[in-house]
Structure formats: C-alpha cells, structure tokens
Amino acid sequence: MQWQSVLEFIHRKLRTTNLYKEFNNKQNEHEVMALMMSNDIVGELLTLWLEKQCELKIEKCSKKAKSFKNEGNESFKKKNYPASVELYTTSAKYAIFDNDDYSISLANRSAALFHMGEYESCLEDIDVAFASNYPTELRPKLHLRAAQCWIKLYDASRADEQLTKAQNLITNDENITANDRENVMRNIGKLTMEINELLEQKVCKFPDVIKWSPEDLLPPNPTYSSASSVLTRDYSPTRGRYVKTKSAIKRGDVLYVEKPFAFVTLDHIVSNFICVHCCNHIANAGYPCRGCPHVLYCSKKCWSISWLSYHKWECVGYEMSIWKQIGIAHLALKVFFSSIETHDNTKFNEVQKLVTNIDKLSTDDLIIYSITARMLVQYLEVYTNILKTIDMKTCLIDKFMNEEFTISSDVSCHEGKKLFVGTLILRHMLQLIANGHAITRLNLTDAEGASVFEEQQQRVAVGIYPSVSMMNHSCDPNIMNTFWNDYLIVKAVRNIPAGGEIFNCYGPHFRRMGLKERQDALKNQYCFTCQCEPCTDPELQHFLDRFAALKCLNCDGPLTDVDMNSSKCLDCNLICTADVKNRADDLNNATTLFNLAQDCMQQGKNDEALDHLERCLKIRQKWLFKYHDELTINYDTLGKICVVMGQWCDSISYLETSILAVEEKFGLDSIEVANELNKITDICIQYLQRTPNGKSSSYRDIGKKTQRFLRRAEKIMSIIGGPWSEVYQEISNKGRELSGMLQSLRI
Incomplete structure (x- = not known):
C-alpha cells in the first residue's frame, strides 16, 4: 500500500477518536508529537507499513x-x-x-x-x-x-x-x-x-586546474552569513523579519551565495544524472552508493562524505522506496541529519528560527504531518542505529542558543529520545512548507527534429537556505536566483536605494500567474495575503490579460470584455462590438489548423505543416492582440519548421517577432529573453556555417545581427547570472565562434 493511502487511512481513523479533539489545544510541535507518540494504534499501523516496505526492498544483487x-x-x-x-x-x-x-x-x-x-x-x-x-x-x-x-x-x-x-x-x-x-x-x-x-x-605537465568556488563571489559576513555586507536584517510588526540594504545596490550586484543546509533530489529521471550530495551534473561515470542501488555521486569526495555524514541512515529507506513517497518529509529528515553533523552553530540556530506557521495550520494538517514524523521516528528506531549511537545532548541540545526554540525532552531515556527526534522532524517539516527552495538546472530539449535546442529550467532538487529565507515575497521581485550545483547565487536585477527592501519571489510571479491564482497560492502555502505592487496597483492587477486579449479594431490595442457582446480597449478606451460568432468560428478554425500542423510535423510532412501554420497565423493576426500568447507560439512554431526545411532567413524573421512578445511579457532583461536570444543565435550561426556565399548582403546582415543578439544576451546574463550559468557559457562560446567566422570573412 502506498504511503498516501496509509496516511489517509490513519487520519480517518483518528478523526473518530478523542485524540482528534485534543489536537485542537496543542500549541507547539512538542505537544503535538507527544500526543501522536502516545497512540499505540498509530504505532502498530506504521510498524505494519514499514515491515511491508522492508519485504519489498530493492537491494543490491x-x-x-x-x-x-x-x-x-x-x-x-x-x-x-x-x-x-x-x-x-x-x-x-x-x-x-x-x-x-x-x-x-x-x-x-x-x-x-x-x-x-x-x-x-x-x-x-x-x-x-x-x-x-x-x-x-x-x-x-x-x-x-x-x-x-x-x-x-x-x-x-x-x-x-x-x-x-x-x-x-x-x-x-x-x-x-x-x-x-x-x-x-x-x-x-x-x-x-x-x-x-x-x-x-622536458615536457611540462598540464597545470593543475584552479578550482573556483561560488563563495569567492562574496567576502564572509560575520553578522549575516552567506549575505553581502550591504544587507542587514530588520523587524517590523507588519512585515515580520525582512532584509534591507545599508547602502545603494546596483543591478547585477551579488547579494547572497549560500550552500543549502540540506537538500534532496526530486524523484524523476533527471535525478539519475544529478549527484545527491552536491547537485553537480554526473557526466559518464557516477559512483553508486555502497549500500543501495538507487543513489549516484559525481566524485569520490561526495561518495565518501555523504556516507559518513548522513546516507548511512537514509540508505535503507531508499531500498524500501520510502523517500519518493513522502515528499517534503524526506528533506525534513535530511535537515535533522545535517543538524546532527554540523559544527556551524549559527547556521543550526538560523534553521531552528525559521517560521513554522503552526498556529495557522488546520487540525487535519497537523495530524497528517505528525503521523509522517512518527513514521520517520519508527524508521530510525528499527532500521538504523542512530538512536543508539548519537549523543543527542552533544550533537543537538547543546547547539541551541535561544531557549525559545529549545525542545524540552528527557533524552536520557529511549522514549524521551524518540519524542525529541520526532519533535525536531515535525518542526522541520512545517518550516519547509514555507521555506523550501526549488533547485533548478537548465534542461535542453530538441526542437521538433531541428538541430536547435530549447532551454527550460527544470526542478531537480529542493533545499533549505536559511539566510535567503529571510527575504519577504513580492510578485515582482528585485532579485534573481541562479544555481551553481547546490549553491544558490542571488543577484539584484534592479537598482535598489539605501534602506530599500530586498524581495524574493516565492513562486507566484505577476508575469506568469494571474492575481487570484497568486493570492490563493500564497494564502494556502504561506498563510499571508500579498500586498505587493502588482497585487494592489489596478494597472498591474490584470497584466496577464493583455496576453490573452483580442485586438482593438481602432488602435490594435488589447481588448478586455465588458459584457457578452462588447469589449473595452485597454489602450484607447474605445468600446468595441464585433460579430462574436464569426470571430469564434475563425479562432476555432485557427486552433484546428495549428493542431493539424503539429501532427504533420511529427509525421515529417513539413510542407503541409508550413501551409497550416501560415493559414493559422493569418486568422490569428486578424483577431488577436499582437502579443497574444497564441500568436507568440505561432511565430515560434513557424520558426522551428522553417529551420527543419532549411529556410533560415524566414525562421530568423519569425523568431524576431516572437522575441518582441517575450520582451513585452517577461521584461527586456529577463532570463526568458536571454533564452530566446540564445535560441535565435543557434539558427543564425547555422545559417552562416551552411551558406556558401559569404559575401552576400543577407549573409553580412545576419552576421552583424547575430553579433547584436549575442552582445545583448551576454549583457542580460551578466546581470542575472554569471560565468557559472550554462546559458552564459553557451553565449560566450558562440560569441568567440562567431568572431572567428566573421574575421575570416573580414565582416
């Protein structure tokens, strides 16, 4: 039986008992876990599930x-x-x-x-x-x-x-x-x-490679670890803890370089190529775990350190297929292991101080999280030696600097140890709901058989970064997050005045998600109602509506619906009426043509696909606002099919139009624009490499255009990323390649 089914079964069972009512009165994690640990029926059911998982172990063979x-x-x-x-x-x-x-x-x-x-x-x-x-x-x-x-x-x-x-x-x-x-x-x-x-x-040996560390980007900050010295933490009753600047910050400045206190890889196929200790990409020779067949490391160093630090306690859990079933609870357990092993008491206490929002959680949620915490305690008790070998006082209790966060348990007895461990794990689970941070990597996908790749940021892991977690949320943040392996590198994307607040985005961004969806997501996960500028400024509240809008027949601006038969232009304020039925029929026909084109592309019928896409485009240009998402996709798809057919100049033209819409939606200096520029330069360089007449005017024009694209992309990436970024490296390499090509032709 899957863990979710077991969890729901135990939860239903507890709802019919007095225990459910008692949970309403519990004020902290210790009280919640004491109540959950006292229930023998829960313990028996969890024992049965763990035993079954053990029987189904996927072991070495x-x-x-x-x-x-x-x-x-x-x-x-x-x-x-x-x-x-x-x-x-x-x-x-x-x-x-x-x-x-x-x-x-x-x-x-x-x-x-x-x-x-x-x-x-x-x-x-x-x-x-x-x-x-x-x-x-x-x-x-x-x-x-x-x-x-x-x-x-x-x-x-x-x-x-x-x-x-x-x-x-x-x-x-x-x-x-x-x-x-x-x-x-x-x-x-x-x-x-x-x-x-x-x-x-007297042949000289190859020089030893100088190993660069992200920590070289910032000098140590004794008052705010992993942060720039121009940042400081403050508190206000309305904002809680927040981060502000001591002096003015320029866009492109590095604000944080932080290694996670702990992280876990996500359970999907990409994780087979990600080191579970440092999040580095594993090339052609990973090092499998010595104990289980489920984990790979990128180096001898990671292979060795991880076993000694924590994997010896989670190894059998991989064999029992527990971790892929319990979501964020696996990371909570990893935080517990890191807490035992760390010698950085400051970082340890920063983790303990992260908010849990326990007072805002429903009774049902508390029960579900505490059941999972108890299951993990029973796993540690039966399937590892951690409760027998670790000195809880030295490794954990003595590290607490603030009595407010200390857990009162008698760890001299076995049951007291279990309660202490369960309380810590529950605390970390609740903290991670609001403080877990996705770790992303660039994933290259083949663009429909063309020799061009599209970049997509893919979540490969989730970690906890206590210093970065101090930032408040805005749906229009003034920072950008990038990663070098598991290091989180945060840079300013705008100039920020002295005393200005530093805002992160917890996920819901006004350029990617509508107002109601953002508000609901933040309320459900983070327990607050966002009051940032895009959530309160009437001009920004409906920002995304522009990219799903019909076209004003007066000024070509975006229309917003007034009623069933009329719309108002957001630019010229004209009330427009249109033949709704004909418009709907035309747009449905366009969708049909687009889907037919996709089918033809998959079957290699490129001429038919191109014809369908061009007819679809004419219809959409008639009715849709110029930055409508469907038009942008149409231009992008035409760009792809033209590459497949070797129609390089047409492809470049379509993609240039697509980039205008991406700029409008995501911003001139966004990662999305950099990715589009990176993609279009792939096509430009292929054209330059494959076109025999290097002296033609079109060749020279595209050569110069490619230089402009690459310079702009490199400028964007120098602001929001850096040399550690895969996109930055690609763009730099292409710039050098292009310079060589054009110099040889004296362009």
Missing part, C-alpha cells in the same frame, strides 16, 4: 551485478567504450560492496575511460576501486594504468610513484604468480622508458 559486468566486458572487447562505461556503472549499482564485485566493476570501467581519453576520470575510478576492497593480487595492474594516465597528462613524478607502488606490491605479495610478476615487471620497464622520454623532452 550479485547476480545482476555480474550480468551487467559481463555485458560491459563484451562491449569493451568490441571497443564500444561508452556502452561499456554505462554497463560497468550499472554493475556497480547492484554490486555488493563487501565482496569484489563493486571494486572490479569500477576497475574495469577505468580501462574503458582510459581508452576514451578520460584520464582524470580513469584515475578517480582507480582511487575508488582501491578504497573499495579491490583484490590485492590485481592491484599492480591498476597502478600501471594509473601510471599510463599520468604519462598522458605529462606528470612524470606521479607516474613514477605509481610504478613504485606496483613494484612494491609484486615484491611483497606472495599471492601474485610468477607469470603475473614477470608481466608487471615487463610493463614497468616499458613505462619507465616513456617516463624517461618525458623527462628528456
């Missing part, structure tokens, strides 16, 4: 590991190295850590990576194999491979170190056969000659 390893070996023999890397990774996922399967899979993968020229990745695989019980008698071969990598990287000293280690092993290990010893010595001789050649040629 030696049989599967060996099967995938053998498939990897076959691919390796065929020199299909990328396929063998993937198969060896899957083998390591299922391999049991305590025997040789795990380390051998990674050692085999290192060989494939070597042949692919991925020398740094090969070396890291070798390191992890050595740290994972790799058989002693096989180690000399790995040291030789490591030496080969260092030779390829022109590092004679490190290569020689590996040869020394290989020689020591074959000298001292009696399990190595005479034949193997002879082969290793022969290879040591060959590699020694290669090292000597390097030394004779």
